[in-house]
Amino acid sequence: xxxxxxxxxxxxxxxxxxxxxxxxxxxxxxxxxxxxxxxxxxxxxxxxxxxxxxxxxxxxxxxxxxxxxxxxxxxxxxxxxxxxxxxxxxxxxxxxxxxxxxxxxxxxxxxxxxxxxxxxxxxxxxxxxxxxxxxxxxxxxxxxxxxxxxxxxxxxxxxxxxxxxxxxxxxxxxxxxxxxxxxxxxxxxxxxxxxxxxxxxxxxxxxxxxxxxxxxxxxxxxxxxxxxxxxxxxxxxxxxxxxxxxxxxxxxxxxxxxxxxxxxxxxxxxxxxxxxxxxxxxxxxxxxxxxxxxxxxxxxxxxxxxxxxxxxxxxxxxxxxxxxxxxxxxxxxxxxxxxxxxxxxxxxxxxxxxxxxxxxxxxxxxx
Ligand code: MUC
Ligand code: MG
Numbered sequence: 576x577x578x579x580x581x582x583x584x585x586x587x588x589x590x591x592x593x594x595x596x597x598x599x600x601x602x603x604x605x606x607x608x609x610x611x612x613x614x615x616x617x618x619x620x621x622x623x624x625x626x627x628x629x630x631x632x633x634x635x636x637x638x639x640x641x642x643x644x645x646x647x648x649x650x651x652x653x654x655x656x657x658x659x660x661x662x663x664x665x666x667x668x669x670x671x672x673x674x675x676x677x678x679x680x681x682x683x684x685x686x687x688x689x690x691x692x693x694x695x696x697x698x699x700x701x702x703x704x705x706x707x708x709x710x711x712x713x714x715x716x717x718x719x720x721x722x723x724x725x726x727x728x729x730x731x732x733x734x735x736x737x738x739x740x741x742x743x744x745x746x747x748x749x750x751x752x753x754x755x756x757x758x759x760x761x762x763x764x765x766x767x768x769x770x771x772x773x774x775x776x777x778x779x780x781x782x783x784x785x786x787x788x789x790x791x792x793x794x795x796x797x798x799x800x801x802x803x804x805x806x807x808x809x810x811x812x813x814x815x816x817x818x819x820x821x822x823x824x825x826x827x828x829x830x831x832x833x834x835x836x837x838x839x840x841x842x843x844x845x846x847x848x849x850x851x852x853x854x855x856x857x858x859x860x861x862x863x864x865x866x867x868x869x870x871x872x873x874x875x876x877x878x879x880x881x882x883x884x885x886x887x888x889x890x891x892x893x894x895x896x897x898x899x900x901x902x903x904x905x906x907x908x909x910x911x912x913x914x915x916x917x918x919x920x921x922x923x924x925x926x927x928x929x930x931x932x933x934x935x936x937x938x939x940x941x942x
Contacts, residue, residue, distance in 0.1 A: 576654040576688060580612040581646035581677060583638040586938040592901040594711040594870060597739030597770025599628040601870050604902055607637045608874070608935065609676035611684050613654060619684025620930060622874035623676035624843050629818050630671055637673045645677060654685050657848055671821050671844045678846030679878050686925030694920045697847060697885035703919040704883045707733035707893035709868060712740065715752035722753050730916035733762040733893035739770020743779045754786050762893065763787070767794035773802030777809060790837060793817050797834050804833045813837035813863055823852040830860050839867035840889060842878045854886050866894035873905040877926045884920050906934045
């Protein structure tokens with residue numbers, strides 16, 4: 576089970592409908608396909624989505640760090656030595672999606688080697704998740720119509736609303752319009768991507784008290800240390816840490832500091848090995864987790880799904896698995912499917928997905 580090669584292949588697939596949020600916007604999935612090849616000819620896959628405005632990684636930096644730093648360090652190691660591989664990768668600080676994609680591609684290669692699906696190898700709690708859909712910035716009527724369309728087409732009744740604009744009335748009007756459109760039965764929660772100050776967020780929360788929101792996420796920067804704690808203390812609903820907790824150590828620090836009361840787990844950021852750590856740490860600390868979406872394509876979504884389905888705590892809330900719906904195409908031979916608001920894991924070994932070689936040839940940007 577020795578690793579013989581690690582490949583990093585950049586590709587670009589345009590979005591049909593770009594996503595706008597407080598920290599940036601996405602109109603092209605300029606991701607990196609990561610392949611871990613073993614001596615038995617098995618190829619494990621995963622995808623790394625660069626988010627320069629959040630973690631500083633770019634498509635070029637991901638390819639470069641994998642080809643020049645990480646691949647030379649781990650070629651020759653065993654697929655079963657994941658902890659040793661992790662130790663080697665973690666000598667380098669940062670580069671979360673590059674490390675995560677290598678970790679997940681190793682797990683996929685292991686699943687394919689032993690002919691078992693990954694959600695079973697990771698924990699085997701269930702085989703499906705409820706899906707939550709993310710609504711990016713637009714006018715109130717447009718976002719409300721989008722929520723209704725998503726419910727009609729996919730049966731999804733859980734929505735993350737992107738907020739964090741100024742004046743705060745803009746986003747309050749959006750949340751009100753969406754609640755009126757989808758009715759009381761739908762789940763609504765907010766993500767500010769650090770766009771507001773603590774006091775703006777506190778005012779917005781007070782003015783939306785009647786909307787029945789279930790959670791809020793990163794409404795103000797965690798680096799506004801006392802403001803953030805002040806806000807979290809008065810929040811009547813769980814306050815989710817996302818980009819402020821890129822590592823298990825950050826989860827510990829931020830939760831113990833009172834800077835959040837729940838955690839978003841993104842496999843794009845912590846792979847499977849560290850997502851397990853985060854999930855178990857959160858369980859030990861007694862805080863809830865939610866499966867987040869780093870604006871993943873279908874490869875990344877299959878990773879989130881396999882992980883989310885594997886643990887009791889990650890299967891509890893609707894998982895953010897639907898951003899790929901806004902992409903114009905993808906790399907898989909068979910599309911993922913959302914039916915009645917749910918996504919089921921693929922039955923095959925590993926992630927249960929395969930890359931279409933013609934699509935990869937068409938969308939790769941290194942040839
Ligand atoms: C989220 O939950 O913040 C936006 C940028 C990113 O990296 O993830 C998203 C969604
Ligand atoms: Mg977030």
